[in-house]
Amino acid sequence: MNDERLFTLRNPWFVWSVGGTLGIAIVAILIGFIWLPSASSAFGDRSLWARICGAAGVPSSWYSGSSVSHVPSEVVVLPPSGRVHPAADAIGRGATIATQHCSMCHGVLGTVQVTAPALAGQYTDAVYKELRDYQSGQRESAVMQAIIAARSDQDLHDLAAYYASLARAPAAEKTPAGVGPDATAVRLAMQGDPQRNIAPCAACHGELDRKGAAPWLGGQSSQYLAAQLRAFASGERHNDINEQMRNVARQMTPEEIDSLAKYYAAMQ
Numbered sequence: 001m002n003d004e005r006l007f008t009l010r011n012p013w014f015v016w017s018v019g020g021t022l023g024i025a026i027v028a029i030l031i032g033f034i035w036l037p038s039a040s041s042a043f044g045d046r047s048l049w050a051r052i053c054g055a056a057g058v059p060s061s062w063y064s065g066s067s068v069s070h071v072p073s074e075v076v077v078l079p080p081s082g083r084v085h086p087a088a089d090a091i092g093r094g095a096t097i098a099t100q101h102c103s104m105c106h107g108v109l110g111t112v113q114v115t116a117p118a119l120a121g122q123y124t125d126a127v128y129k130e131l132r133d134y135q136s137g138q139r140e141s142a143v144m145q146a147i148i149a150a151r152s153d154q155d156l157h158d159l160a161a162y163y164a165s166l167a168r169a170p171a172a173e174k175t176p177a178g179v180g181p182d183a184t185a186v187r188l189a190m191q192g193d194p195q196r197n198i199a200p201c202a203a204c205h206g207e208l209d210r211k212g213a214a215p216w217l218g219g220q221s222s223q224y225l226a227a228q229l230r231a232f233a234s235g236e237r238h239n240d241i242n243e244q245m246r247n248v249a250r251q252m253t254p255e256e257i258d259s260l261a262k263y264y265a266a267m268q
């Protein structure tokens with residue numbers, strides 16, 4: 001028995017096991033490379049050889065570098081970070097334009113209209129980006145788009161420099177004496193709500209840390225702040241880079257929006 005050779009065609013066990021394995025492999029190849037590809041519409045009416053190549057993973061056309069589609073993401077422009085200390089003449093030019101065309105709505109010391117945000121002391125990049133977005137139509141406003149349409153890029157930089165040079169607007173609304181800020185608002189502003197993917201407002205808006213182009217929120221009326229949050233939540237306002245604000249606002253309840261709007265309106 002021990003003398004019997006294993007690997008010989010005369011051994012029926014050898015013949016059946018090797019033959020069986022080869023048979024299964026051939027059937028699997030036929031199914032995987034020919035039958036399934038010809039049954040699948042993904043391979044179209046290609047020739048037998050093309051279908052076999054396709055099933056083996058060979059690309060139908062080799063990448064030539066030209067087939068990448070250029071889908072524009074949200075087009076945004078940020079000023080170079082070098083403009084931290086704007087020149088005095090830029091501030092002067094900005095002041096001249098602002099006095100004639102902007103201050104009646106945006107004030108100099110703080111907001112004069114509940115619907116128009118205070119700009120005094122606002123970050124340069126935030127003001128510049130909003131003005132660019134009104135000009136390009138990324139942010140829509142019947143009032144602001146018309147006002148800013150014909151302004152040169154230099155005007156926008158000068159206006160941003162001017163508003164950043166002013167002292168920060170005082171709190172727009174006072175909370176009654178003895179009444180502290182709403183606990184929900186404080187928690188969302190300082191800690192966020194990780195379970196709902198809400199980062200702390202203060203991590204982007206300047207109290208703790210700041211993300212580029214995020215405006216300082218203090219000094220605005222609660223009406224303006226709530227209107228902007230609702231517009232982000234509905235997508236009506238959509239000029240925020242990478243949906244940073246839309247993702248936050250969509251998660252907030254109407255009560256949270258109102259309470260945060262009051263919280264920031266009472267902050268300087």
Ligand code: HEC
Pocket residue numbers: 097098101102103104105106115116117119126127128130131139140141143144147148159215
């Ligand atoms: C007739 C009133 C009016 C005048 C004049 C006006 N604005 Fe506005 N501005 C508004 C209103 C209202 C909004 C809020 C619009 C919105 O909801 O998008 C606004 C928004 C802005 C914002 C966005 C601020 C933010 O925090 O998002 C900037 C920046 C701005 N205006 C700058 C200017 C400049 C610069 C001028 C002068 C060239 C000017 N505005 C003239 C009414 C006015």
Ligand code: HEC
Pocket residue numbers: 117129130188189198199200201202203204205211212213214215217225226228229239240241244245248260
């Ligand atoms: C991941 C960063 C980030 C977080 C977190 C964040 N924001 Fe913002 N927010 C932004 C940016 C950036 C903008 C400016 C968007 C633009 O116009 O380009 C903005 C804009 C806003 C505006 C509009 C202000 C104006 O004058 O136009 C409001 C109001 C606002 N955020 C409120 C909040 C509140 C309240 C929270 C917390 C619940 C919050 N944000 C959390 C980044 C953030």
